[in-house]
Amino acid sequence: MTSFRGWHVLGASFITAMLLSGATFYSFQHFVTPIETEFGLRRDQTNIGMMLFLLSSAVWAAIVGRSIKAIQPRLLALIGIISFTAGFWFLSIARSPQQLALAITLPIGFGFTACGPFVANVLTTNWFYQKRGRALGIAAVATSAGGFLVQPIFSHLIATHGWRKASQIMAIGIAIISVFLVLKYFISRPEDIGQHPDGMAQEIPQKVTSANPARIIRNRDFWVIAVACGLLLGSDQALLASLKPFGENIGFNNVQATLIPTVVAGSAIAGKLAIGWMIERYDKRYVFALVCLSNVLFLLTAVLVTSFTTMVIVAAFVGMAIGGIYPVWTGITADTFGREYFAPAIGLMNIVTVLFAMVALGFVGKSFETHQSYDQAFTVLIPVAVLAAMVMMFVRTRKE
Numbered sequence: 001m002t003s004f005r006g007w008h009v010l011g012a013s014f015i016t017a018m019l020l021s022g023a024t025f026y027s028f029q030h031f032v033t034p035i036e037t038e039f040g041l042r043r044d045q046t047n048i049g050m051m052l053f054l055l056s057s058a059v060w061a062a063i064v065g066r067s068i069k070a071i072q073p074r075l076l077a078l079i080g081i082i083s084f085t086a087g088f089w090f091l092s093i094a095r096s097p098q099q100l101a102l103a104i105t106l107p108i109g110f111g112f113t114a115c116g117p118f119v120a121n122v123l124t125t126n127w128f129y130q131k132r133g134r135a136l137g138i139a140a141v142a143t144s145a146g147g148f149l150v151q152p153i154f155s156h157l158i159a160t161h162g163w164r165k166a167s168q169i170m171a172i173g174i175a176i177i178s179v180f181l182v183l184k185y186f187i188s189r190p191e192d193i194g195q196h197p198d199g200m201a202q203e204i205p206q207k208v209t210s211a212n213p214a215r216i217i218r219n220r221d222f223w224v225i226a227v228a229c230g231l232l233l234g235s236d237q238a239l240l241a242s243l244k245p246f247g248e249n250i251g252f253n254n255v256q257a258t259l260i261p262t263v264v265a266g267s268a269i270a271g272k273l274a275i276g277w278m279i280e281r282y283d284k285r286y287v288f289a290l291v292c293l294s295n296v297l298f299l300l301t302a303v304l305v306t307s308f309t310t311m312v313i314v315a316a317f318v319g320m321a322i323g324g325i326y327p328v329w330t331g332i333t334a335d336t337f338g339r340e341y342f343a344p345a346i347g348l349m350n351i352v353t354v355l356f357a358m359v360a361l362g363f364v365g366k367s368f369e370t371h372q373s374y375d376q377a378f379t380v381l382i383p384v385a386v387l388a389a390m391v392m393m394f395v396r397t398r399k400e
Contacts (some may be wrong), residue, residue, distance in 0.1 A: 003099050004199030010135060012185030013120035016077070017142035019174045020084060020116040020159035022055060022150020024108070025143060026265060029244040029256075034163045039203035043245070044365030050102065050241050051358040052101055052326045054110030061118050065347020072187040073119055078382050080114025082180040083107045083381070089169035092164040109256040115178060117143055125342045126189045129197040130208050133331055137276015140326035144272060147240075147265025153163060155258050173386035216345050220226075221336050223368055224395045226352035228288070229329045231388035233353045235381040236322060239302075240264075242364055246374045248312075256308050260353055263315040264298075270324030275324035279331045285392050288332075291324040292389035298322060299378045299385070327330075332395060 028050050036046050064076065071327045087107030094100045109176040112117075120139045128135040157166035190196055209221070216222055235246075240261065247257030271294075278287045330346065337345040360381065367377035 003195075005085065005193060005195060006133055006135075006190060006197070006199060007184050008118075009187050010138060011121050011129055012181040012311045014139060014142045014145075015125050015147060016115050016178045016181055017082070017117040017120040017139070018146040019150060019178060020112050020146070021143040022146025023088070023154060023170050024112055025240065026147035026151035026155040026382070028241055030151075030158050030263065031163055032241075033248075035100070040218045041097065042365075043368050044362065045097075047241065049100060049104055049359050049363035050237070051361050053109060053112075054237065054357045055102045056105040057113050057116075057118075058350035060110045060113035061347040061350035062344075063347070064113050065122075065343040065345075066116065068111075068119075068122060068343045069250075074182055077115040077182040077186055078179065079118075079248055080111045080116075081182065082111070082272060084111025084115065085171045085175040087111055088167045088174075091172075092167040092351050096124060098252060098325055103175075105333070112254050115182065118350075121346065122343045123186070123188070125330070125334050125339045129196055129204060129339075131280075133278075133280030133327065134273075134276045136330045136334070137273050137279075137357055139325040140276065140323065140330070141176050142273040143149060143326065144265045144268035144323050148262060148269060151265065151294065152258065152262055154306050159254070206338055208336060210338075212336040213341045214339070216348060221335070221395050222345060222349070223333055223334070223352075225329070225355075226349040227379050228388050228395070229325060229349065230353035230356035230394035231384050231391065232288075232292055232325050234356035235299070235385050235388075236325065236380060237357040238360035238364040238377070239295075239322075241297070241361060242368075242374055242377075245368075248390050249368075249372075249374065250306055260311060262314055264322065267316050272323050272327055275395060276327040276331075279328055284328055284397060285395060286393045287324070288328045289389040291322070291328060292385045294324070295385040296382050299382050301373050302378050332397070335397065336395075 002303065031045070031049070032046050035041065036043065068076065083105065087103050090107065091100060091103040093319065094103060101361045117139070120142060122133045122135065124139045154166060154170055157169055161169070187193060210219055214220070231251075237313070243261040243264065247260050248254075270314065275287060275291065298314065301311065305311055305314070333346050334342050363380070364377040368374055
């Protein structure tokens with residue numbers, strides 16, 4: 001195991017995914033107020049930025065997923081980080097909402113997909129089988145780590161230098177770190193260097209639950225997984241994009257409002273590791289239901305509680321399982337399609353799930369503009385999370 005390169009690949013892809021996730025998913029909320037002020041936009045119009053990012057990254061995931069066998073992940077990741085850096089630079093000099101949208105949709109969306117969590121999950125699935133649950137749990141922590149470590153840095157830079165200069169500083173820093181990691185550690189498959197998944201002396205035949213994994217779109221479980229995860233991801237993305245403005249809306253100052261998503265991201269780190277451990281041992285459908293329950297509890301707290309201390313305490317505990325959707329989602333997909341078809345399957349699922357996220361983000365923005373409060377929107381998201389758990393119960397977890 002000392003010569004097994006899988007953990008090095010996982011570590012390197014973890015860091016690149018952390019940097020890109022922290023600069024996008026979690027940091028979007030810090031752009032909301034300054035961009036509204038500078039361009040005279042409404043909250044629902046500003047949320048279109050996150051909707052475009054989700055849609056573009058999903059479309060790029062489908063494209064990259066189908067072409068990843070023809071293009072080595074290292075080359076793909078290098079092109080991706082160059083694109084991501086150029087996109088953030090273009091974002092920093094944009095002079096209209098249309099230019100912002102263009103930067104988000106093309107270079108940033110592609111770069112995030114080619115060198116972010118998507119590629120990290122593909123590499124992890126290639127390098128691990130028996131230990132895939134814990135490995136995917138570690139890979140999933142990357143997004144939360146980005147929210148915990150990168151997002152506060154970005155927030156400080158925006159507060160200190162403004163959002164334009166902050167975007168340039170982050171782009172340069174992320175590019176330097178990511179290029180080094182990709183060149184030194186990214187390896188597509190263990191077979192490329194004479195190794196086997198998990199560091200075993202010989203290859204272990206990998207079982208899949210799908211009778212014909214190559215027929216992805218016609219697979220019943222593809223749609224069950226995509227719809228269930230789409231429902232929950234929609235709720236999660238709407239919540240994450242709204243946490244800081246939600247805190248500001250109920251009277252928290254900038255530091256307090258920033259601390260809430262930071263605590264959620266930090267507690268999700270422990271939760272994703274626990275969820276990754278659980279999916280190796282328990283029925284993944286019930287683990288997914290546990291994640292949905294955590295989402296419901298946090299939404300209830302956001303609706304019913306106005307105390308900053310209580311909110312932080314609940315975020316510290318309940319937030320542990322909110323991010324657990326990612327190791328469950330990738331784990332079930334890997335079981336269903338195997339590593340040969342994991343990338344195209346998860347890529348196509350991204351298109352389905354992002355549609356739910358866009359609807360949820362649009363709904364939350366419209367609801368806030370109508371009621372000047374997030375209570376109504378968060379209340380509606382509660383049964384959505386419950387429905388997600390119910391849908392996932394229909395997925396087949398073993399060969400029938």
